[in-house]
Amino acid sequence: MQEWPLRLSHVLDYGSTVHADTEILTWTGSGARTTTNAEIGRLAARLANGLRELGVRGDDRVATFCWNNAEHMAAYLAVPAMGAVLHPLNIRLPADHLAYSANQVADKVVLVDGTLIPALAPILPRLSTVEHVVVIGDGDAEPLAAAGKPVHRFDELTGAQPDTFDWQYDGDETDAAAICYSSGTVGLPKGVAYSHRSIWLHSMQIASAGSFGFAPATRSLVVVPMFHVMAWGMPHAAFMTGAGLLMPDRFLTPEPLAAMIAAAKPTHGAAVPSIWTGLLAYLNAHPTDTSTLKEVVVGGSACPESLMRGFDEHGIRIVHAWGMTETSPLGSIARPPAGVTGDELWRYRLSQGQIPASVQARIVAPDGSVAPRDGQTVGELEVAGPWITGRYLDSDEPDPDRFDDGWLRTGDVGTLSADGYLTLTDRAKDVIKSGGEWISSVELENHLMAHPAVLEAAVVGVPDAKWEERPLASVVLRDGASATPEELRDFLADRIPHWQLPERWTFLTEVPKTTVGKFDKKVIRRQYADGDLAVRNLKES
Amino acid sequence: MQEWPLRLSHVLDYGSTVHADTEILTWTGSGARTTTNAEIGRLAARLANGLRELGVRGDDRVATFCWNNAEHMAAYLAVPAMGAVLHPLNIRLPADHLAYSANQVADKVVLVDGTLIPALAPILPRLSTVEHVVVIGDGDAEPLAAAGKPVHRFDELTGAQPDTFDWQYDGDETDAAAICYSSGTVGLPKGVAYSHRSIWLHSMQIASAGSFGFAPATRSLVVVPMFHVMAWGMPHAAFMTGAGLLMPDRFLTPEPLAAMIAAAKPTHGAAVPSIWTGLLAYLNAHPTDTSTLKEVVVGGSACPESLMRGFDEHGIRIVHAWGMTETSPLGSIARPPAGVTGDELWRYRLSQGQIPASVQARIVAPDGSVAPRDGQTVGELEVAGPWITGRYLDSDEPDPDRFDDGWLRTGDVGTLSADGYLTLTDRAKDVIKSGGEWISSVELENHLMAHPAVLEAAVVGVPDAKWEERPLASVVLRDGASATPEELRDFLADRIPHWQLPERWTFLTEVPKTTVGKFDKKVIRRQYADGDLAVRNLKES
Structure with missing residues (x-):
């Protein structure tokens, strides 16, 4: 077979040409702004040219401090495709953690949404490696000046640039393409680097009929932030499959979410349970046309049965999934086997789901032995696979507290059934x-x-x-x-x-x-x- | 990310445990014989133990001379998972070509269906590297004796073996897992080696919602022979996704095909147009319950519109796909864009289809230049990607007549549209x-x-x-x-x-x-x- 590295430059090419007319919609508060994949492709090229002008070379790190929107999408594609590494900063981390993560990976440029300038400005002076700030859209940039770093406007940086770029197709597919930090409840966040290969394989899983089933007929409402585990892999999977996306930008409360569902007609969605809890209450009180929305994936924490039943009544199926920053994130997804009904169906729906072929899972019992897959024996979940991290960025070697002979210790406790369904009951530190x-x-x-x-x-x-x-x-x-x-x-x-x-x-x-x-x-x-x-x-x- | 080679041993593990109850059905002429994935997994282990006893070591080649059935499925999984290389012999090749291919790759063992002994026997003496013959099922083995090689019964070889095997998970993912020969209309057939990696990636594509969409709810009628381009990748994709398969064995004429559809209720099917042409005529004359069968993939040669329209009337959608032995085979699949109707819909349905993200395609015009993707400019189709071969087995280096700077010259002539749909009009040698x-x-x-x-x-x-x-x-x-x-x-x-x-x-x-x-x-x-x-x-x- 040909030696053909799985590089995201191909994904950018493919999505922006073969699926040129696919739409990435960004909610503006009053309606949806449409950007086609072809436009995203040209914007990505202009951004890459602009970043080169700012001195981005080799595997330099480019951070984003942005909501989910079309410009963030362009950065998602442009930065890895030019050979650099994308670092979406989690805008919700405490200042200490943000500074720690940006300095650890040596972010060179930060792209910031105009609406997020007030949040970035107090932290910016502490980002010691950042040389340039690029402001997307409007917003008073004055608060950024105190840091003494050049501030550019995205439109000015990219406006006069060529629509094409010499994307990097060679290089090793295991090169880092992006970095996210896990926001542990204790201690400093830990960085995880995703490779071109891992993002490619994970995107193919998102495209699988048994997982998210991304295809050209899909339009997914990506509520899960792009600064949180790569928005669960959906941006890259969309460009790989021709699926369209609906980006909520900063409008994450129930009322605008309901409005964008009615107006922009997504077929699919993804977010943590608390988002859907709020939306359900709103939909119950305010009749809204959600008829296009057939399925939403819920992950990040356990999903209550009442929430699933509530959405069932709106004709929207909640599908439970499990993952973490360290697992790209898809570790399992709870599609019940064909034919099960009643209590058994609910047992499957409420589990953390079934592992796909590319994720190996095992339960390690308190005595250190590998537990049988009996759905009964409780222990810590360990996982392995091509999109599971092998170490954190704070160390060149796997930390033995978090890795066990090549397996990731997830810190989650539960059971694994013979048919590969996970049921998680606790965090290891709380058991x-x-x-x-x-x-x-x-x-x-x-x-x-x-x-x-x-x-x-x-x-x-x-x-x-x-x-x-x-x-x-x-x-x-x-x-x-x-x-x-x-x-x-x-x-x-x-x-x-x-x-x-x-x-x-x-x-x-x-x-x-x-x-x-x-x-x-x-x-x-x-x-x-x-x-x-x-x-x-x-x-x- | 973890260094986790994409080896088919994982696929065998996964399919036989997580999807243990998935059924592989084999038609017997009067009904379906059921083998679960768990049983296939145990059979694969017993077969691997038996093959070790016969001296199969390292990357030794194991040939099959078999129809599509459960035992062939076990060999598909066991041989690569033990680290050896599977070579499904194309039972329809002329004797010269069969001997050439078996000798070129040095097949050590041949598994043969009892019903195919008469076809293999005259050729066997010419298979100079074969040391053992294993007969699956009944059938007079006497005709094989003339070759002077030990003949074993599959049941005896495997019956007393352990149900477990020390599968090979390490090694390079680019190691050969299987070999098929392209049956060119001129000259000797040319061998193509598929790697563990290429089969893995191709299987993920078969699982994609936009391609075959294999998932646990699928039961696919695999009419395309397992000795023809790895049955279009469906056996490995099935074990990777939990899709079930319906194997027709030697019953490939319309009447038994109709009977097995009615009795075993496949949801999906795949074969060349001539199979479906015969079946359509039969179904039109003999009302048959085909209500479970929603979609069939047609490839191997161009599909007439009349055939598609004929199946439309039975509620069965024909989906046209293009590929070749050299492309694993999925090169493109003709799912029209959402919303197109009328003549435009038919233009898309009758095209060879749209390339997925992992297949690069270009048209090289008669003057050697790369043609624009305008759906108009005619030239030879060249393809590249991780499941496209980079050379043939008859040479250590790519033959410049068939490879162009890393791209495979397909020998097909046609156009490529801006949205990545191929329309093939001729073979290059006939243009x-x-x-x-x-x-x-x-x-x-x-x-x-x-x-x-x-x-x-x-x-x-x-x-x-x-x-x-x-x-x-x-x-x-x-x-x-x-x-x-x-x-x-x-x-x-x-x-x-x-x-x-x-x-x-x-x-x-x-x-x-x-x-x-x-x-x-x-x-x-x-x-x-x-x-x-x-x-x-x-x-x-």
């Missing part, structure tokens, strides 16, 4: 390791929160002399409700194995939360360690 | 090179055969002092009909450019044909050169 067995904190919390008196519950592992760890149940009661630890323990006893029942109980006025609203369990662990919690121990009583 | 322009022999023939008096017409290029070549029209009139060269020339004059009108005309009682029924134009050229034809030259008259 409770009791006497060589694992107890899912999330499962205990879900059962506790089903008790009528309980508003919130958080369960963490605390040290235990005999069992290594035991669960501590922290409960917030509803206003005016009352329940004793004994009553709650009896309630649980009907629902979980006896050895998992917590002995230690504490009542809180509120569960501590992180800035993004997740239970902040490390605070509870610290309060417990410091003796700041009033704990009842049923075993001792 | 008529007149005064620096090309005349399509096929187009002239089609127009001539539309004349009511004409039964058959073959047009070939013959030497011309002024124009280099000019067309010679050879016409067979219908019984009792009459027409003069002048009348036929006038008929053509309304339909083609004036400069393409043939001056030279001859009437034949029958067009000479090859053994597979194609016009044998080299016979006409020789007869003309030898002065054996009575030719009228209108220019001279």
